[in-house]
Amino acid sequence: MSGSVEVCDLGKQFARYDRQRAGSLKEAMRRGLRPARITEQFWALRNVSFKVQPGEMLGVIGHNGSGKSTMLRMVGGVMHSDVGSVTTTGRISGLLELNAGMHPELSGRDNILIGGVIAGLTRKQITARMDEVIAFAELEEFIDSPVRTYSMGMRLRLGFAVAIHTDPGVLLIDEVLSVGDLAFQTKCLDRIRRHRDEGSAIILITHDLTQVEKLCTDALWLRKGEVVAQGRPDVLVGEYRAAMARDSRQRTPPSMPETITSTGTTLRAHENRFGSMEKVIEAVYLQDPFAKGVREIATGDALSIAVKFSGGSGPVPIVGVSIGTVDGLNMLDVNTESDNVAISSSEKSNSIRVDLDRVDLTAGSYFVNVGLFHPSWDYAYDYHWQAYPLTITGSHGPSGKLSPPRSWIASAENRPVSAGDDGNEQTGTWLTGA
Amino acid sequence: MGARSPAFRGSFNHWRDVIWLLVSRDFRGRYKHTKVGMLWSLASPVMFLLIFYFLFQKVINLDIPRYASYAFAGIIVWNWTQQALIASASSISSNQALVAQPRFPVAALPIISVTSSMLNLVIAFPLLLLLAWIDGAQITLVLVALPIVAAAQFLLILAFAYIIAAINVSLRDVEQILPIALQLGYYVTPIFFSMSNVPGEFHGAFLANPMTHIITAYRDIIMYGQWPAWTSLGIIVAGSGLLLILGLRIFKHAQYRFLEEL
Numbered sequence: 001m002s003g004s005v006e007v008c009d010l011g012k013q014f015a016r017y018d019r020q021r022a023g024s025l026k027e028a029m030r031r032g033l034r035p036a037r038i039t040e041q042f043w044a045l046r047n048v049s050f051k052v053q054p055g056e057m058l059g060v061i062g063h064n065g066s067g068k069s070t071m072l073r074m075v076g077g078v079m080h081s082d083v084g085s086v087t088t089t090g091r092i093s094g095l096l097e098l099n100a101g102m103h104p105e106l107s108g109r110d111n112i113l114i115g116g117v118i119a120g121l122t123r124k125q126i127t128a129r130m131d132e133v134i135a136f137a138e139l140e141e142f143i144d145s146p147v148r149t150y151s152m153g154m155r156l157r158l159g160f161a162v163a164i165h166t167d168p169g170v171l172l173i174d175e176v177l178s179v180g181d182l183a184f185q186t187k188c189l190d191r192i193r194r195h196r197d198e199g200s201a202i203i204l205i206t207h208d209l210t211q212v213e214k215l216c217t218d219a220l221w222l223r224k225g226e227v228v229a230q231g232r233p234d235v236l237v238g239e240y241r242a243a244m245a246r247d248s249r250q251r252t253p254p255s256m257p258e259t260i261t262s263t264g265t266t267l268r269a270h271e272n273r274f275g276s277m278e279k280v281i282e283a284v285y286l287q288d289p290f291a292k293g294v295r296e297i298a299t300g301d302a303l304s305i306a307v308k309f310s311g312g313s314g315p316v317p318i319v320g321v322s323i324g325t326v327d328g329l330n331m332l333d334v335n336t337e338s339d340n341v342a343i344s345s346s347e348k349s350n351s352i353r354v355d356l357d358r359v360d361l362t363a364g365s366y367f368v369n370v371g372l373f374h375p376s377w378d379y380a381y382d383y384h385w386q387a388y389p390l391t392i393t394g395s396h397g398p399s400g401k402l403s404p405p406r407s408w409i410a411s412a413e414n415r416p417v418s419a420g421d422d423g424n425e426q427t428g429t430w431l432t433g434a
Numbered sequence: 435m436g437a438r439s440p441a442f443r444g445s446f447n448h449w450r451d452v453i454w455l456l457v458s459r460d461f462r463g464r465y466k467h468t469k470v471g472m473l474w475s476l477a478s479p480v481m482f483l484l485i486f487y488f489l490f491q492k493v494i495n496l497d498i499p500r501y502a503s504y505a506f507a508g509i510i511v512w513n514w515t516q517q518a519l520i521a522s523a524s525s526i527s528s529n530q531a532l533v534a535q536p537r538f539p540v541a542a543l544p545i546i547s548v549t550s551s552m553l554n555l556v557i558a559f560p561l562l563l564l565l566a567w568i569d570g571a572q573i574t575l576v577l578v579a580l581p582i583v584a585a586a587q588f589l590l591i592l593a594f595a596y597i598i599a600a601i602n603v604s605l606r607d608v609e610q611i612l613p614i615a616l617q618l619g620y621y622v623t624p625i626f627f628s629m630s631n632v633p634g635e636f637h638g639a640f641l642a643n644p645m646t647h648i649i650t651a652y653r654d655i656i657m658y659g660q661w662p663a664w665t666s667l668g669i670i671v672a673g674s675g676l677l678l679i680l681g682l683r684i685f686k687h688a689q690y691r692f693l694e695e696l
Contacts, residue, residue: 014694073693076536077440080690092536100531101456103463110462114455120444120537123451146466172536 002199003090003169005052005075010084012045012070012225044070045225048084052170052218054199057192059212059233061240062222063378068205071222072096072172075203090169090201093119095176098159104148108139108158111147115162129165136191137161138184157184164191171195171202182340189215207376209237210338248380251276263295265387272387275372275380279312282349284370284388289355299394299403300360306353309372309382316345317381319352320371323361323390331361331401335373359392360404366390441540441689452542453549460550475554476561479509486626498628500569503562503657508625510558511649514551515591516616521547522595523602523609526692533692540692541685544595548588555584566656574659583651586667589674590644596681600688623649644670 045067052058060068073079075086076094101118102111112133116126126133134143137157139150147155160176171192193215196202204216212219212233219236221228229236249270256269256277262285267273287304288294297303305321320335334354336343343352368390371383395403444452465472486505490496498504525543532538567573602608623645624632632640640646647670651662 097531105463105466117452122447
């Protein structure tokens with residue numbers, strides 16, 4: 001289904017009231033008939049303009065409280081703007097809060113009906129696509145059991161499947177694309193891509209910057225309700241990441257005791273250690289498959305990186321690990337969010353380990369960087385940069401950094417113009433790392 | 435109602451399905467996991483009936499003939515009003531996720547609250563008819579007036595429901611005050627006593643209470659085989675209609691604040 005969104009100079013003002021909110025009778029009586037004493041009016045969103053044409057997808061990035069959701073609500077027509085206008089064509093559908101209105105005591109099938117009418121379909125329309133929804137959610141066997149018996153992943157699959165089967169002209173997505181396991185996520189992303197290609201206008205709010213780079217045709221970066229930049233997703237994401245690094249640097253305490261790592265490097269704030277230190281990385285170990293500490297491995301060897309960190313208070317962090325060159329170029333950059341790893345974080349000490357089956361880098365000096373990030377990627381709690389040296393031994397290439405196992409197959413044609421059935425083939429295999 | 439108004443969006447068929455499915459969700463969800471299911475909703479009114487029967491027949495005799503059916507009619511009819519208003523008060527404020535859905539008709543929520551609460555009355559009704567029959571009531575043609583009285587009560591509750599739901603979003607005290615106000619209402623309505631027990635100078639307060647006339651209408655029909663007092667019913671319907679128009683206006687006016695205040 002085709003749709004479009006045009007937002008013109010959109011603005012929304014919220015009021016901060018005296019003390020608490022004015023939502024109590026005591027407050028209302030105290031102030032009598034006088035208008036509420038508003039100490040501060042602030043713009044939750046201001047001067048936002050963009051267009052999303054059929055087949056386009058806009059990625060909206062920004063910290064928590066930057067006005068992303070407020071904007072999405074105004075586009076969805078559930079909140080009024082104070083200035084500016086929103087014009088949409090096509091049926092609006094939201095992947096907002098999955099499973100809204102569903103009841104745990106009722107079966108999956110009943111809940112599909114409920115989710116469907118809440119998303120704007122009639123009972124008849126839902127019944128017509130019931131089988132498709134069940135198949136998408138991969139819940140055929142469980143569909144008549146009460147939802148309370150479902151795992152968290154199954155519930156989310158159910159909610160997502162209902163929401164995505166609503167023929168959206170305009171699709172609004174708020175942070176729900178990290179649903180279920182990786183295979184299901186891929187399926188969801190494929191479905192969203194299909195909607196986009198079929199002419200839906202899509203607005204995506206996410207913390208997952210890679211999704212913005214991969215899926216979106218445009219990007220918008222909001223900070224405190226204002227547009228910082230808008231344009232090409234790859235450019236914006238790059239700038240956003242750089243801003244996060246700056247923010248982490250600003251949050252780093254001016255001075256803190258130096259610590260020495262397991263590999264003997266001294267960690268110094270603002271030098272090779274950044275972050276707010278609300279949660280800290282206590283130790284990082286580079287290990288071989290037998291859990292023996294290593295600082296040097298051969299090309300193609302396995303490597304485990306174990307991280308111990310304090311949980312502290314606050315939300316569950318994202319753990320990121322990267323391997324970079326001495327010049328700071330990342331050869332590998334993985335994190336628990338993009339790999340969809342559920343981590344539990346207790347108040348005290350936590351540990352997590354990533355096992356790399358092969359490290360196919362050419363010989364040379366590298367660093368392992370480890371970071372503990374705020375779940376919204378706003379800033380780092382603790383980031384150890386170039387503190388864990390890793391030396392790779394073995395093959396040197398003339399240039400390039402990758403050295404995967406490989407084979408060369410050479411062939412030559414006897415006659416330039418032929419069907420190729422009598423070609424000579426010479427095969428040579430050269431395995432590295434062994 | 436203004437088709438452009440978001441809280442009232444959607445086709446008639448969609449509204450019908452939303453109300454039907456959400457009412458059945460509330461109801462089945464509430465009792466599905468229990469052994470005797472919906473019979474639980476009878477437990478509380480029956481207990482009150484036993485208490486009143488003991489107190490006002492055995493301890494202090496109020497001298498009301500056919501007391502069991504008299505009191506039970508009062509209890510279950512009042513319960514609908516009470517439960518519906520309490521449910522409506524939080525129908526917006528506790529359903530933020532639904533209010534944020536771009537195509538959900540938010541104005542259906544008070545209707546859902548009122549309808550869900552009505553089901554308890556429907557379940558208790560056979561027991562009321564049984565009690566009335568034991569007390570000597572006849573099955574007469576007058577029973578056809580029951581849906582009219584129920585419709586009048588529905589309209590009355592709904593008018594208040596919209597106002598209460600909309601106001602409670604920005605003034606949460608409503609949720610606290612309402613049970614107290616309803617408790618007071620319980621004693622300004624002839625539920626377990628009759629108007630003849632009330633001294634004449636207080637009759638005005640009782641007669642100004644629409645619930646007095648609603649409950650009396652139910653009793654007229656079920657217990658005494660009489661047509662209800664059409665004049666008072668007519669006034670209630672007209673008044674509720676006007677109040678509903680006002681309620682819808684307040685609701686419509688407040689709808690954009692729902693998400694800001696939640």
